[in-house]
Amino acid sequence: MAIWELHGNGKTIAPGDVVKPLERLAWPRTVAMGMQHVVAMAGATLTVPAITGFPATTTLFFSGVGTILFLILTQNRLPSYLGSSFAFIAPILAAKTSGGDYSAALFGILVAGILLAIVGGIVQVAGSGWINAFMPPAVQGAVVMLIGFNLASAAWGAKGEDGFGFAAGPLAGTVTVVVAVLVAVSLRGLLGRLSILAGVLAGYIVALIQGQVDTAVISKADLIGLPAFHAPKPDWSIVLMFVPVVLVLIAENVGHVKSVATMTGQNYDGAIGKALLADGLATTLAGLGGGSGTTTYAENIGVMAATKIYSTAVYWVAAATALVLSLFPKFGAAIGAIPPGVLGGAGVVLYGMIGLLGARIWIDNKVNFANPVNLFPAAAGLIMGIANASFAIGDMELTGIVVGTVVVFVLYHPMRWIAKIRGTDVTN
Numbered sequence: 216m217a218i219w220e221l222h223g224n225g226k227t228i229a230p231g232d233v234v235k236p237l238e239r240l241a242w243p244r245t246v247a248m249g250m251q252h253v254v255a256m257a258g259a260t261l262t263v264p265a266i267t268g269f270p271a272t273t274t275l276f277f278s279g280v281g282t283i284l285f286l287i288l289t290q291n292r293l294p295s296y297l298g299s300s301f302a303f304i305a306p307i308l309a310a311k312t313s314g315g316d317y318s319a320a321l322f323g324i325l326v327a328g329i330l331l332a333i334v335g336g337i338v339q340v341a342g343s344g345w346i347n348a349f350m351p352p353a354v355q356g357a358v359v360m361l362i363g364f365n366l367a368s369a370a371w372g373a374k375g376e377d378g379f380g381f382a383a384g385p386l387a388g389t390v391t392v393v394v395a396v397l398v399a400v401s402l403r404g405l406l407g408r409l410s411i412l413a414g415v416l417a418g419y420i421v422a423l424i425q426g427q428v429d430t431a432v433i434s435k436a437d438l439i440g441l442p443a444f445h446a447p448k449p450d451w452s453i454v455l456m457f458v459p460v461v462l463v464l465i466a467e468n469v470g471h472v473k474s475v476a477t478m479t480g481q482n483y484d485g486a487i488g489k490a491l492l493a494d495g496l497a498t499t500l501a502g503l504g505g506g507s508g509t510t511t512y513a514e515n516i517g518v519m520a521a522t523k524i525y526s527t528a529v530y531w532v533a534a535a536t537a538l539v540l541s542l543f544p545k546f547g548a549a550i551g552a553i554p555p556g557v558l559g560g561a562g563v564v565l566y567g568m569i570g571l572l573g574a575r576i577w578i579d580n581k582v583n584f585a586n587p588v589n590l591f592p593a594a595a596g597l598i599m600g601i602a603n604a605s606f607a608i609g610d611m612e613l614t615g616i617v618v619g620t621v622v623v624f625v626l627y628h629p630m631r632w633i634a635k636i637r638g639t640d641v642t643n
Contacts, residue, residue: 219528228523236294239528248524249532255518256298262561263299263507265553267307272547273442274299277506279537281497288493291527293486297497300510301569302463305366306456309614318448323457325447325502330461332495339488352580353589354627355466358459360573361600361619363566370562381563384427384556391418391560411561418557427554436548442541445505459620464510468494471511479525588630596623
């Protein structure tokens with residue numbers, strides 16, 4: 216594994232210069248930057264277990280372990296932090312709704328991780344060109360968008376004693392959204408990127424004043440202790456819900472590698488397979504032990520872009536810090552006690568943002584919707600996904616995300632083939 220060289224005097228970065236992945240600043244500065252990366256990932260990483268009901272400390276633990284695994288497999292040359300993937304929220308909630316439980320959802324995460332690792336192995340051997348052929352931008356954008364918008368009903372929720380989402384605590388939910396929006400547009404740099412975390416904290420305070428927070432659970436939790444590990448329980452009826460997530464993770468990892476390559480001026484095409492393999496194995500470990508599935512984090516890419524520090528040493532510090540935080544059960548209990556109204560408010564923003572990431576894929580790749588080959592699959596798939604259309608095949612029920620994804624693929628590839636034969640295909 217590569218050893219870091221000290222950048223310059225270890226204290227300053229010259230104008231126009233950057234700290235490369237195999238370099239580092241003096242250790243006190245490196246540690247400080249690692250802490251900054253923890254803050255950057257914390258808002259998103261901890262929101263996922265808060266919404267899904269997964270243990271926050273266990274999620275942090277596997278986030279740290281996954282990041283270390285990623286750095287080892289990429290030979291310390293690709294700076295990245297692996298945090299909780301929002302793409303897993305929808306299938307986890309769907310699995311619970313359809314009668315599955317925490318252990319069954321872990322099995323879905325485990326399978327998704329194995330599939331992603333297999334894809335990574337194939338890419339490492341055969342290259343990544345086939346990914347664009349199988350999953351071009353028109354398809355990628357549609358799948359990412361329907362995963363986000365499928366969660367609209369979960370964000371709004373329902374009133375009543377067993378209520379959930381925004382409707383269960385509209386005041387706290389409103390404060391969450393308003394504060395998140397104000398922070399996003401009022402503050403710059405890292406603070407602006409913590410808008411969701413700021414909104415959740417503000418909503419949490421309002422809910423606490425209203426008596427909506429179960430403080431007894433927090434009081435009973437130990438101050439220091441090991442994370443709560445859980446084993447997956449095989450349930451093949453929910454596995455298909457998690458397959459579309461693999462497509463999202465592929466798109467996120469490939470996008471991350473290309474972004475880092477652009478910022479550092481280095482060619483990382485040969486690392487795409489290793490990145491996919493590493494994230495797949497990290498997600499597999501999370502599924503085996505009770506954590507949320509992982510992905511490379513855009514939040515941390517933003518920190519690198521702002522600081523010009525791409526040292527992987529920083530990410531070792533961040534991973535170690537996450538592991539230390541995972542040893543405080545009381546911290547995890549406080550996350551688990553976030554009331555539904557606050558989670559619903561965060562969901563209103565987050566789920567919409569996930570959906571709009573799909574639109575960004577279309578825009579960045581200049582997808583032409585004057586071409587019916589791009590238009591019809593996306594249109595039909597999105598409606599199926601957003602409407603949460605469901606079909607039963609024996610004892611297996613296929614719900615919105617799976618149905619929408621299948622529609623996109625089943626329409627796109629035959630339509631493209633027919634258009635080529637008939638000569639009706641237009642420029643992508």
